Amino acid sequence: METLATLLTAVLKGMRLALGPYVNSAQTPVLRLAYDRIARAATRFQALFTRWQTNTLPTTRNRPAQSRQRAPKPYFPAGRAWLAGSTDHHVRGRASQLEHLLSHPDMPKFLAAAPQAGKILRPLCHMLGITMPPTLLPSPRPPRQEPEGGTPRQPKPPKPKLPPLLPLYPQRRPRPLPFMNFSKKPPPV
DSSP, X not given: OOOHHHHHHHHHHHHHHHHHHHHHHTSOHHHHHHHHHHHHHXXXXXXXXXXXXXXXXXXXXXXXXXXXXXXXXXXXXXXXXHHHHTSOHHHXXXXXXXXXXXXXXXXXXXXXXXXXXHHHHHHHXXXXXXXXXXXXXXXXXOOOOOOTTSOOOOOOOOOOOOOOOOOOOOOXXXXXXXXXXXXXXXXXX
């Protein structure tokens, strides 16, 4: 029996093959970045699934927010389904296979045991335009804690409303000024 990770890796490998002609023609460098991201996602998912099967998943840690210098992230378009829209039907076919794979009966169990898989699958779903199953949606953030001993934050005042715009009147042709008489010929020199 094929495992869930093997199926997902095969789908992502097929998606990379479908992206190959676009990457090799070097039309847009963002497709090369997407090609590499899909490869990393397949490798990370395979490793995470193997750790889940062997029951050696890392425990999730709640780390405090730290300010550290990060390398700039590569630019990806922010729109939904940007990769599926900028490529041909082969990539969209692999996206539908991935969507079908997300409805696999073992997927909810796996996502409940390994929430790290959401960080791998959510970007793929977004750039391919796949509707995410409820088990893949991120958990809501807890409400922000007020600092102890400090003053509570004041809500921001509402922005003032803009005054209503003047009604738009039809533009008339400007009348010539008295000293601008264009009908006369210029005096001979």
